[in-house]
Amino acid sequence: MGQFIHGQTLIQAFEDWVPKKLAFENDRIGLQIGTLNKKVKKVMVTLDILENVADEAIEKNVDLIFAHHAVIFRPLKDIRTDSGQGKIVSKLLQHDIAVYVAHTNLDVAEGGINDMLANKLGLKNCQILKPTYTEPLYKLSVFVPESHAGIVREAIGASGAGAIGNYSHCTFNIQGTGTFLPEEGTNPYIGKKGELEQVQEIRIETIVPEPLLKSTVNKMLASHPYEEVAYDIYSLNNQGKAFGLGRIGELTDSMTLKELAEHVKECFDLDGVRITGSPDTKVKKVAVSGGDGNSLIPFAKYKGADVIITGDVYYHTAHDAILHDLNVIDAGHHIEKVVKEGVSRFFKEVIQSSGYDGTIVIESSVNTNPFTFI
Structure with missing residues (x-):
């Protein structure tokens, strides 16, 4: 068994x-x-x-x-x-x-339902249609003796912290002098109890997204030689990774609205779909949303979509889409x-x-x- x-x-x-x-x-x-x-x-x-x-x-x-x-x-x-x-x-x-x-957490998550739909349709260069959550960012600053700066930097970078765009292990390092006086009950890595010590140290700073903060701090502490580690964590106003509803991407080759509707039917094994717009209209940039996509019509138009594929669209919302020259394919909520x-x-x-x-x-x-x- x-x-x-x-x-x-x-x-x-x-x-x-x-x-x-x-x-x-x-x-x-x-x-x-x-x-x-x-x-x-x-x-x-x-x-x-x-x-x-x-x-x-x-x-x-x-x-x-x-x-x-x-x-x-x-x-x-x-x-x-x-x-x-x-x-x-x-x-x-x-x-x-x-x-x-x-439910909605799976809608907006990276690799979640909206990405599943976009992948099924074969969309390329996909982006979020409507951001709904931005991941908080923190600045981690830690003071390390020069002899161990490389070890601690590597531990921080290996945890995933310090990622900026396509760059990893990003840190800023400042050299300075640290002072401390080990008192009774301590077991200092450097210095002697009762004597003021001065040590050449490196202040290492890096950026950490919230989900990695706890593990990054733990790995930093595990790699640090000091008995008591001096470090600071600051909350940042910088914009972290975004999550949100819907996706917008491009077809490999443009096709007519009718051809795309047939493609949607085939991808999701549907008996039929509802469309707005001329079936002969050429489309290439496609927005997609599982479930209720009514609130996403303005976002699809703003981001230049030729058509939005959604699970539900209201009668009057379809009229609004027509007024804004945005084609709609209502494939039904069940595409989820x-x-x-x-x-x-x-x-x-x-x-x-x-x-x-x-x-x-x-x-x-x-x-x-x-x-x-x-």
């Missing part, structure tokens, strides 16, 4: 990729049903959790369901076991099936089903790299699209 990954271990790896802090305020994310405090033999990835998905999970002996859309989005007024969401929740609890949800393939691949890589050969990852085979084209 193989080794099974712990639920908390698997989800911690996921949240390292898709942090909760990227989610919009009041979004329903995280663990919604059950517990992660258990070994997981089988994980199922789905877009939605309807009753037929819950039945599928029960039939396939699933321990953990990962979903993009929350099973509990609005507060429940009751939990009836014979109807509605209560029936779904009851079934999952009875069979000890946990449910974890990542790319989450199943993308997240399943991530989970499998985590499980394999961690040596848990017993845990199985499957994609839900149930169709949760509420619409059928006639």
Whole structure:
């Protein structure tokens, strides 16, 4: 029998990729049903959790369901076991099936749903359509004896700190004199107890994004020779890495709007799409957004998109797009089903790299699209 990954271990790896802090305020994310405090033999990835998905999970002996859309989005007024969401929740609890949800945080994350959609369409040179979160930056300043400056610099750089654009290991170094007096109970690396010491030191400064700050400081401390390390951390107003909704990129070759609509149908296995604009219009620069893309119409126009492909567009918003000469392809919210393939691949890589050969990852085979084209 193989080794099974712990639920908390698997989800911690996921949240390292898709942090909760990227989610919009009041979004329903995280663990919604059950517990992660258990070994997981089988994980199922789905877009939605309807009753037929819950039945599928029960039939396939699933321990953990990962979903993009929350099973509990609005507060429940009751939990009836014979109807509605209560029936779904009851079934999952009875069979000890946990449910974890990542919604807007997975939309905006690097490599998340919008990148999955853009990759599926074959878009090149992609950028964020609407920034929603900027990663905080910090300045780390540490004082090191000259003999160990290279060692500490390498430890800081190896942690990922000091990255500016395509450059890594960026630091600034100032030479000076450090003074200290070791008192009783100390074991100084340099100097003697009770005697004031002067040491030629290097002040090393570098820039650190928030997610790397803790590990960078730990690696710096581990490489530093001093018993007590003098260092400072400053919060910066510099703009860090941006995350956001939608993507905008380019087709390899321009095509007509009709050809692109057919391409969208093929990529996402759709029966049909809705479009605005002349089918013969040539398009090359393409914006894409899974889910509700109504708020992104102005951003797509501002950034020069010829067309926006989205999961939902309102009637009057489509009129607004026409007025601004922006073509629209409404492919339906269900195009976000790319989450199943993308997240399943991530989970499998985590499980394999961690040596848990017993845990199985499957994609839900149930169709949760509420619409059928006639």
